[in-house]
Amino acid sequence: MEKRTVAGALAFSIVVVFFLFSIFLLHPFGKPGQVQMDDYIITHTQNETGTNNGVTSVVFDYRGFDTLGEATILFSAVAGVLLLFRRVRH
């Protein structure tokens, strides 16, 4: 076997073991431990943002700046693709 494969297998197994260890320390599926931030959002979204959809209120109001970043990412991807294919013309 190649040296690279051995090193990779070893590293992968260590990473898997540690990931599994850490996964079992998280809260179990369906029972989140700390929820103060999300509870605040669910309770106040109708009053503060006037929106019925909690997710939209987070996306555009509470974390609206992230969404601006996300739009920027799409914009830069478009600019990048157009830059790469700029010589492609009829």
Place this chain on the structure above:
Amino acid sequence: MGIEFLIVNILLVILIVIASLVAVLLRDLLAAAIALAAMSLLLSLEFFLLQAPDVAIAQAGVGACLTTAIVIIAIKGTKRMEEE
């Protein structure tokens, strides 16, 4: 939580992992792209079951449709089979 819900979830999640394995292991890239689309669709279904309809719509539109389209376009522009 109902045990049926949990079992359905687990089955879906296992299907997702199998789909991703298939997408990785197939030598035909076009088939791999279709497997990736299947994985995205299953993932979208899982999101829907986990009460995230917003994300499910986005995953179905972006992941299953557009990603597959882009991958297939790229395969068309390059080469279909993975070489040895």
Place this chain on the structure above:
Amino acid sequence: MIEYIPFIAVVAMIIIGLYTVVFRRNLIKIVIGISIIESGVNLFLIILGYRDGGVAPIFTSLPPGTSFPEGMVLPVPQALTLTSIVIGVAVLALMLSLVMHIYRKYGTLDVQKIRRLKE
């Protein structure tokens, strides 16, 4: 144990993606691997936000008798995942355009042969 199986699936997806990136030689396969890692992380975030028996945090025609906030799933991870999905498609598009260009210049998709830059 059975309640942790979704998390194990997340780890499995991340590792499958990493395996693809490290051990598969085709460039498009590498891109597919990165996409799988990204899907795994998205699934992780959504699983974190699920609450037993909760409904989606949307008030329009809510099922009668729902108590909130306890009866609703957490909205923040969903918003983060939405961001992450769009980021994923942007990265994927850029990577695949690069792959198309590389194929024209190098005539191959084998990552072992695309190494004019080394040492």
Place this chain on the structure above:
Amino acid sequence: MFSLESGSGFWNPVLWVLVVFVLFLLFYGIRGFGRSTYKKGTEQTKVFLSGNKETSAEEMHVKASNLYWGFTTSMKSLYSVLRKMHTGNTSDYILWFVLVLAVLFLIMGVM
């Protein structure tokens, strides 16, 4: 105001420049005491290579890749290891990432 304290030493660039300038003046002065028998335009300025003809500047110029030939040859074993490490393969870059991640996990997990 111009000096930089580090706790155990100090560094004053202005002072350094002054000292270097004074030393330069000093050496320039000392140079003036030497004999001035050197004359331009005579046989003195010609290069003497045991009677051989002087090679042209282009031939004398050592290329960049040959410059530290001695050093690289003596460190050949080190360089062969490093060359093997820099494969230029994209997958290997990620493999290094996973390796370092594994090592850090081990250190963090054991501690």
Place this chain on the structure above:
Amino acid sequence: MTFLETLLQQSPVLIIATPLLSAFLMPLVSRIHAKVRDVFALVVLGVTSCFVGLLASDVLSHGPRIYIFGAQNLSFPLVRILFEVDSMGVFMAIITVMLASIAVVYSWSFLHQQDGLDKYYTLLLLVVTSALGMELTGDIFNFFVFLEISCIASCALIAFWVDEGEALEAAFKYIVVSSIGALFVLFAIGIFYAQYNALNIATLAHLLQFTFLDKIVLAILLVSLGMKAGLAPMHMWMPDSYGRAPPSIILIIMSATLASVYGILRVMFTLYGNVLTTSLRFSLPAHVIIGWILIALAIVSILIGVIMALVQTDLLRLIGYAGVAEIGYMFLAIGTSIVALGTSYATVALHGGLFHILNDALDIGLLFLVAGAIYYVTKKRSLDDISGLARSMKFTTVFFIIGALAVAGMPPLNGFTSKFLIYESVYQVNPILSIIALLGSILLLAIFIKVLYAAFLGPELPELKDVKEAPRSMLLAMGFLAVFAVVIGLFPNLVLDTLVKPAATALLDHAQYISMVVGGL
């Protein structure tokens, strides 16, 4: 409230919004005229610099400043994104805008009349925005978003010369490496969210317990951001992409890289600041272990960087490896200051490390610009093909000598002042480290003497007979950096007292950073 006060209050967001809006406007503006586009980019960066200066003068005299998006005041569980600007963020922002303005001036002539320049300037402004956002933000998911913007935009810029296969290869390597790093950062953010239900850096730092999960997260963050910053042995993308990107853009990509270094600093000192002194197994404090990890990576970076740079023949790639070594010096100082946390020489080491971020930006940036000028006039990359350029390019030669001596840490230039602080403080931890650092400097000097001998001295090659000096705007850009290097070298206290020491104080004082936000909790 006067207009200036309002401007000051809104300046954190204006710093981001100005280049972002201009980036969106750029495709429309560039339709008018090429000249308008070029000037517009510089004007935008000038306005941004003004805002940064305004904010910096306020933060340095009145302490950190908070900006909350979408609300006037903090609501209890910190649901909103906020910017927390302290002296450290301001210090990095100043470096970023300075590098960006110089890069724009340089680009004017360097990329004159090439196609795709409207996209080029758009992406340039986007990278600047992302670096500024990473440096000012107080929210960890927001940090991730800006990290991704910098990945995508830098990748597209590296592939600017699409006709060269190597450029495409470098860009592909860059995006694979950085997107995987960013995805792992997102995974780490998910673990944080699951544990503490917060995304705010100050709140997380307040709640952090250093459980097993936190250790895992620390490892993931350190490795992913370290890969983005170019720490060995994950540095290999760096010479590739620095060697193949248009040299005019390397300053911008470097500012994004330095923003990743800032990310590591923020994670180490602020996010984990409360728990660094916890005792682990064998009664070793955590900071000793983390610090030694950083020092080990730094030593590997220095050695690999200089040893590989010694045998390179491609000038840009050579400087890329030198850049790896410089990153190693930064992390040597940072690791030392973490190992010796609490002592006086830890502060000195941190001063040295932060000062070296500025000096690395100036010196390596200057060298890249010089290499770009050589490429511009000769169209040759390899050092074997060029010789005797000092006859025709006098100014460039002078700038190269200044840059080379500064990188090699020769007195009295700026590289020496920061390296002096690093040597002195590292010696207190372990003399061997200081010897290795000195050895690295000597080898760096040897490397650049090789470049000087091969490229500038020597006989004039016949095919380079009609080489002219680089155009004026390129000389202007190089001149700025060279003058900065000399002035900072001669009067280090000018920068050290006004910018670096407050930044170090702000980093070490995590309690204030946390209490600014969490205060009422």
Place this chain on the structure above:
Amino acid sequence: MTKIVKTTANILFPFTMIFGLYVIAHGHLTPGGGFQGGAIVASGCALLLVAYGSPWVFDHIKDKRLATFESLGAIGFITIGLLGLIFGAVFFGNFLAGSGSLFGTTPATGSTLADFNTGGVLPLMNFAVGVKVIAGLFVIILVMAYASSIKEWS
């Protein structure tokens, strides 16, 4: 492509379009929003690409114009944020919520029926992001498809 595919695409395309626009418009009431609706409309456009072939679409829809639309969407989004700075004193301030005017009604707390006139600036942002995402994703897919379909690139 065959006539069947073209006819199917012709019939399906308006429905995708309407569904996508519905998802964008009702983002603040039902699941969906600018991104999701934009992705759906862009998928419909991808259908058009499949049916008619990329050179035909490339002839009829200029990529430059699409890129301009994308810029305009992004500018609109950031402008709404800046309007929040002017009228609501903070960037991304929701200055229309609860004001009683356009989109300014506040729904009653708890389970309510849909009231379109809510959400403050959120519907406007949804619209801007929708325009941006449609144009952005479509231009990506259009340019890539065109490039993969032709032999000579420059």
